[in-house]
Amino acid sequence: MSAENLRGKTAVVGVAQAGVGNCEGWQPLELMGLAVQGALDDAGIALHEVDGLCATTGSHYFASLSAAEYLGIQPSFTSCDMNGGSSFMSQLLQGVMAIEAGLCKTVVIAYGSNARSNGGNHAGLIETPEWEQLYRPRIPVTGYALAAARHMHEYGTTREQLAEVVVAARSWGAMNPEAFVQDKIDLETVLGAKIISDPLSVMDCCLVTDGAAAMVLVAKDRAKEYGKKAAYVLGSSSATTHRQIDQMPDLTTTAAVQSGERAYQMAGVQASDIDAIQLYDAFSINVILFLEDLGFCAKGEGGAFVSGGRIAPGGERPVNTNGGGISCVHPGMYGLFCMIEAIRQLRGECGDRQIQSAELALAHGNGGTLSSQATTIFGTEACL
Template structure:
């Protein structure tokens, strides 16, 4: 099966979030994943009885086993490779391959995590380190120290400024003010002074350069394009995807100023037969302000080293020329530990015209990009309305 066979083969037909923010110590990650899953299936006009492929990440041993049992799903295709926050975009790609091959009919992709609620529970014993970590001797404050290292190198090499990083956080807050379920919805606008003057976390990143820590979950329902025509909501068609990873730990990143998103996006654009100029709305994994600048470069929206200047002047904020992270992003909407699924949820809502006050007029093609680890795994997906096929 060639990549071209997948363009337009499937569509996302249901999306939903769980309750977001702070859910309290009586609710767990699997509860939020299940809540989002049932809501996403309802959004599609389907039920758990229709699901025969399950992809999930819920912090536990055997997440698909737990969520499948919880929901009463007995899938004939099961997946859920955890490559960090990009995993859900990867799951969409892999589910598309399984659907196109006739191995399943309806795929459910779900996530839940409760980092805020977990703080209110008894401490659990630390797990066994998964791989040798040669940077541990230097006592980094992970993950922020890795992103701070990239930010510092980008500033040194290209002259990117702290003010330009702040502009990313400012734009995210403005979008969040238009999103009633965003964690920062009711908070005031940010200024450069607010961002630069907030508490330093890991030089050069302050707390306003860092993502939120919230509870939350999300889910997607994916089916073949022929079936998608008969579901409840307008389909968001799969046009292309690509994935890539070069390293696990930041100390092994080949170049601190370029990520594997260069490759993942090139593969997605090729499959979709599109380029950056064709994209109407962009959803990026913005765990830190440097992410947005790096990904705008690596995804081809501007040249390498020009990301800082690109985000100035409100270009990615409401009313700007390139709408980026229209839900408020991980910086101001929600971030339960892995943000990638929310890039897809917002992309679908924009393509359906369901985004309310933050709706991008005439959006027909959306790009959703996931990032895992410390600029480690990168997965890019391009979605479109029926008009984009």
């Protein structure tokens, strides 16, 4: 089973989000259940048909076991692999392989979190890296601030360019009725925000929200059985370089270089072919790093690339069209929401923020402190 042989063999036929924002009194599994039912309804598939489950929360060590029990199903394939926000792209590839191998027919990938209403408490599952504890870093912003500072030192990237990422995200969020923050903002306001880990301000950081998301994956030959336009999985790959930020080989280059190269190769496309770009923006520097590492611009040119509204509404290279983690939703982990926006763009369901004639979409996930990178490329039937 080679990577190229998996191209286009499976399709996402249902997606849903639930509880985005503040859901006082709701538990992660309850929110996840809403999203799973929403995704199944979107596809027109009954819960009892689900025989594959990939589940993650910030509150359960055995998330797939807890989720299966809560949903009342007994799947033949499960995964609760946890690499942080990139987990869902990795789980998607596992689902692709499981379906192709005949282990199951209908895979649900799901996430649920009450990170905001629960005060950011993840039951101790997110640990401070052992050898960094001595220095009492503010996790995770300190590590991303190191990467931002190094990028500024090496390439002349400016705080104004970081602020462009935030302004673009908030502009997209203002066009998305599901976004938690829908107010536009200007560069001066971002630049005047309180610095919390130099050079990153509070506005360079993602939201902390509640929220759940789910998607339904089936084999290509079943995709047309359902009412919604399918998005086919054309390419997918992940890569890791470190756990602790002090062990990152190069603070200005992430493993997205490797994950992106392999995903493009599997899909048979290149960066210039992508219509919709959805990147995990836990912090503003992420977008600049990933645009470079995924080949949308050269290394060191990310700051200039995002300037002048290029990635904002009306720009030539729209990025994070739902508002991203900075403006839409970030309930501890954002990767699944990132993929859902990519799929909705290919379906043409995004209203005022719709990218016209979108056929190819890239969703990129980030886990740990720039540690785990995972890239997935989706396409419409025309791309098969």
